[in-house]
Amino acid sequence: MQQRLTQMKQDALAALAQVNDAQALQDLRVKYLGKKGELTEILRGMGGLSAEERPVVGQLVNEVRAAVEEAIGAKQEEFEQAELTAKLASQSVDVTLPGRPLKSGTMHPLSRIIEEMEDIFIGLGYEVAEGPEVELDQYNFEMLNLPKDHPARDMQDSFYITEEILLRTHTSPVQARTMLAKEGKTPVKIICPGKVYRRDDDDATHSHQFTQIEGLVVGKGIKMSDLKGTLLTFAKQMFGPEQQIRLRPSFFPFTEPSTEVDIQCILCHGNGCRVCKQTGWIEILGGGMVHPRVLEMAGYNPQEVSGFAFGVGVERIAMLKYGVEDIRNFYTNDVRFLRQFNRT
Numbered sequence: 001m002q003q004r005l006t007q008m009k010q011d012a013l014a015a016l017a018q019v020n021d022a023q024a025l026q027d028l029r030v031k032y033l034g035k036k037g038e039l040t041e042i043l044r045g046m047g048g049l050s051a052e053e054r055p056v057v058g059q060l061v062n063e064v065r066a067a068v069e070e071a072i073g074a075k076q077e078e079f080e081q082a083e084l085t086a087k088l089a090s091q092s093v094d095v096t097l098p099g100r101p102l103k104s105g106t107m108h109p110l111s112r113i114i115e116e117m118e119d120i121f122i123g124l125g126y127e128v129a130e131g132p133e134v135e136l137d138q139y140n141f142e143m144l145n146l147p148k149d150h151p152a153r154d155m156q157d158s159f160y161i162t163e164e165i166l167l168r169t170h171t172s173p174v175q176a177r178t179m180l181a182k183e184g185k186t187p188v189k190i191i192c193p194g195k196v197y198r199r200d201d202d203d204a205t206h207s208h209q210f211t212q213i214e215g216l217v218v219g220k221g222i223k224m225s226d227l228k229g230t231l232l233t234f235a236k237q238m239f240g241p242e243q244q245i246r247l248r249p250s251f252f253p254f255t256e257p258s259t260e261v262d263i264q265c266i267l268c269h270g271n272g273c274r275v276c277k278q279t280g281w282i283e284i285l286g287g288g289m290v291h292p293r294v295l296e297m298a299g300y301n302p303q304e305v306s307g308f309a310f311g312v313g314v315e316r317i318a319m320l321k322y323g324v325e326d327i328r329n330f331y332t333n334d335v336r337f338l339r340q341f342n343r344t
């Protein structure tokens with residue numbers, strides 16, 4: 001019996017030393033220590049031993065059990081450790097790897113121009129105003145000296161919603177709204193960026209929806225030269241200190257006198273090229289002295305105050321500044337186009 005136990009211990013420890021997976025370890029545990037295991041069997045057989053033998057064998061059984069249990073425990077720990085090490089290795093983070101860059105959107109080129117223009121005019125003491133895109137005929141035309149039968153309304157083929165409501169065709173209605181809100185107080189000094197809508201057929205240079213920035217100054221003694229100086233300052237800040245402007249006489253029902261303003265072609269610097277149609281100049285805005293009727297309708301006395309106004313085409317500025325040849329690029333939202341305006 002003693003010999004069998006000693007042999008079993010040797011066998012068990014030898015087998016355990018060979019084990020290299022958890023399942024095999026479990027099998028050995030059952031084989032030796034389980035309910036039907038070899039040690040249990042020996043314990044059961046102890047009834048047949050003599051009184052002298054029993055404690056000796058009993059002690060030996062305990063020794064063998066302890067040795068086998070210890071060996072199993074050690075193996076178990078070894079496996080767990082190995083498993084943990086493997087897990088840590090597979091889940092380890094290499095902190096020296098460069099991070100994955102987060103893709104952030106870019107600022108739309110029109111928003112950039114608007115922001116730049118706002119900066120320029122805020123620097124000149126202007127405030128930024130807003131007005132609705134769905135506008136009353138009253139503000140879009142009537143209060144700008146374009147009565148219902150005025151032929152100039154044909155110039156602006158409009159999206160009417162009802163007879164009295166339309167999508168604004170320009171940002172000029174904000175002139176009337178701003179002056180009315182000021183209730184005759186001066187000075188008025190605002191710009192208003194915003195979307196405008198016209199029934200144009202879309203092509204490379206026309207769009208049914210585009211963007212304008214309106215400017216309006218009302219106060220005592222405002223003169224045409226103030227308009228000119230303001231626009232020259234704006235042109236130099238937007239296109240560089242060498243930039244020149246040119247004023248040509250024009251007509252708008254809400255300004256008198258009226259002017260169209262050109263900048264020297266920024267591509268050929270006035271020498272003449274395809275973009276400026278060989279003239280050396282490119283039109284960027286319309287403006288003039290606020291018509292006395294417009295001042296009057298908005299609650300100002302044209303004998304006491306005067307003003308100037310202008311309306312800049314934002315797409316036009318962006319096309320010149322960024323060399324964009326097709327206005328449709330601004331609203332078709334091809335990310336390959338938009339991504340070029342990343343600020344970083």
Ligand code: PHE
Nearest residue numbers: 170172252286287309310311
């Ligand atoms: N509203 C005019 C247009 O859309 C531009 C303009 C604004 C002209 C202000 C004079 C004064 O063409």
